[in-house]
Amino acid sequence: MEQEHFFQCPYCWEEISMILDSSVRQQTYIEDCEVCCNPIEITPTFEAGEIIAFEAKSIEQ
Structure with missing residues (x-):
């Protein structure tokens, strides 16, 4: 089952889904x-x- 999730980009801080x-x-x-x-x-x-x-993180060190 698929569901849409909204969160903030860790780079540009825009809300994306x-x-x-x-x-x-x-x-x-x-x-x-x-x-x-x-x-x-x-x-x-x-x-x-x-x-x-839910975790969304930058992959750059």
């Missing part, structure tokens, strides 16, 4: 910001199909 797959309990992947195109490490966690934790 992504479609997340709630059928996988926890996942980590890289997705580019739709505004500034910088790569963001996305880590959502789901329980019973609902998002219970």
